Amino acid sequence: MENDAKVIPIQSAPYHLSRQAGEAENMLDHIVDDFPDNPQSMAYFYDLFRRVYCHGDEVKHEGMLVGTTCIQAPEELIYAFGATPMRLCNGSYHYDQKGADFMPAKSCSLVKATLGMLNSDNVIPRIGKPDLVVNPTTCDQKKKSSVMIEDMGYAVYDLEFPNVKESEASRVYWQRSVRQFTARLRELTGKKLTRKNLQAAMAKTSRAQAAFRKLHNFRRKSPSLILGKDAFLVTNAYFFDDIERWTDAVEKLNEELAQRDQSGFKAVQSKAPRVLFTGSPPIFPNLKLPLLIEEAGGVVVTDETCSANRMLYDMTAVDEWMVNDMVDSLADKYLKPCTCPIFTRNDDRRRRLLDLVKDFNADGVVYQAFAGCQVYEMEYRSVAEEFNKAGIPMLYIETDYSLDDKGQLSTRIEAFLESLKNRKKHRA
Numbered sequence: 001m002e003n004d005a006k007v008i009p010i011q012s013a014p015y016h017l018s019r020q021a022g023e024a025e026n027m028l029d030h031i032v033d034d035f036p037d038n039p040q041s042m043a044y045f046y047d048l049f050r051r052v053y054c055h056g057d058e059v060k061h062e063g064m065l066v067g068t069t070c071i072q073a074p075e076e077l078i079y080a081f082g083a084t085p086m087r088l089c090n091g092s093y094h095y096d097q098k099g100a101d102f103m104p105a106k107s108c109s110l111v112k113a114t115l116g117m118l119n120s121d122n123v124i125p126r127i128g129k130p131d132l133v134v135n136p137t138t139c140d141q142k143k144k145s146s147v148m149i150e151d152m153g154y155a156v157y158d159l160e161f162p163n164v165k166e167s168e169a170s171r172v173y174w175q176r177s178v179r180q181f182t183a184r185l186r187e188l189t190g191k192k193l194t195r196k197n198l199q200a201a202m203a204k205t206s207r208a209q210a211a212f213r214k215l216h217n218f219r220r221k222s223p224s225l226i227l228g229k230d231a232f233l234v235t236n237a238y239f240f241d242d243i244e245r246w247t248d249a250v251e252k253l254n255e256e257l258a259q260r261d262q263s264g265f266k267a268v269q270s271k272a273p274r275v276l277f278t279g280s281p282p283i284f285p286n287l288k289l290p291l292l293i294e295e296a297g298g299v300v301v302t303d304e305t306c307s308a309n310r311m312l313y314d315m316t317a318v319d320e321w322m323v324n325d326m327v328d329s330l331a332d333k334y335l336k337p338c339t340c341p342i343f344t345r346n347d348d349r350r351r352r353l354l355d356l357v358k359d360f361n362a363d364g365v366v367y368q369a370f371a372g373c374q375v376y377e378m379e380y381r382s383v384a385e386e387f388n389k390a391g392i393p394m395l396y397i398e399t400d401y402s403l404d405d406k407g408q409l410s411t412r413i414e415a416f417l418e419s420l421k422n423r424k425k426h427r428a
């Protein structure tokens with residue numbers, strides 16, 4: 001007898017029901033719904049993350065797509081060749097677990113999540129397959145990722161990055177490396193680098209940076225006009241949003257902050273402890289620590305991380321507007337001011353941290369180190385000594401993308417903020 005049972009094809013679940021959509025949605029709901037007085041102009045960013053991360057909407061781009069795995073890849077060059085840069089560093093616990101299937105257990109969450117995302121069928125942000133992945137040879141985990149990314153079927157370019165930044169030899173080495181990167185982009189796009197195109201690309205990023213700096217300066221105000229969770233969301237959007245649209249939205253937010261300032265608006269209580277955030281970068285949806293700080297009544301007023309301040313603050317100083325000089329000036333911008341702890345020495349990072357505490361009138365510092373990130377873990381000691389000497393309290397937290405330690409971290413953060421409040425009271 002003929003078996004007439006029908007084979008029902010397995011339908012993959014719609015994206016919005018997936019684990020990564022749920023993870024993003026929980027985080028976004030928390031950011032939006034659990035805090036009063038969100039700036040109205042943040043609606044652009046809430047909606048952007050909702051569409052891209054929760055609904056899986058496609059992120060459109062112009063020309064070829066060049067994925068970058070670190071802020072050290074000069075994005076102005078990518079724009080100048082008519083391509084679009086997209087930062088691939090990922091903050092999802094879902095992808096962190098995907099990465100853990102094939103990476104050593106002690107790898108940092110950021111690297112595991114980035115590779116887990118690249119190795120997934122369901123890549124979010126939905127960007128399409130990058131025509132090239134540029135992997136600056138910074139920390140060991142990033143370096144060793146190149147071959148793994150290549151094995152997944154991507155074209156990978158190792159952008160050679162020096163370990164020392166003070167010497168003239170490293171400067172020359174890096175400038176040569178950036179010129180070689182230019183040659184690779186020419187080969188990829190079939191286009192020529194012209195002064196006009198590079199100038200236009202630099203104008204694009206300068207405008208974005210100017211908008212960021214204005215936002216950064218508004219965060220000096222005490223009491224704060226905006227919470228750190230929103231500021232991190234804004235800078236995280238820079239990873240994948242259209243740069244012009246992003247800049248327009250930040251300018252609009254700045255106008256609203258100017259109005260808030262004029263009207264004497266307070267986003268937090270006057271006594272809220274002001275926190276400088278540093279260390280491994282908060283990347284959506286992993287905004288766990290900034291949110292725990294602000295839920296407990298503190299406010300993140302500034303940061304020294306590569307998902308915000310370090311990514312957008314430093315501008316290019318050009319002496320000669322000739323194409324080769326412009327490329328060298330760009331190279332300088334990506335090396336000299338960089339305060340990532342991957343360098344052998346990092347006096348600049350300690351200096352910058354002290355300056356930020358002073359300029360933003362911070363009461364204390366929270367230092368996040370992703371478990372497995374040796375450079376942040378090792379550099380912690382010298383940073384702690386510096387803060388200790390200056391009498392600035394610091395809380396060191398080793399964590400990852402999972403939410404398992406949330407309860408324990410929240411207790412430590414509350415106790416830290418309480419001690420900052422008491423200190424403030426005694427000083428007053």
Ligand code: SF4
Nearest residue numbers: 070071138139306340
């Ligand atoms: S921590 Fe340093 S090496 Fe890692 S992505 Fe950020 S800037 Fe690059």
Ligand code: SF4
Nearest residue numbers: 108110139141280373
């Ligand atoms: S957090 Fe540490 S290990 Fe991870 S990418 Fe950054 S420097 Fe490398």
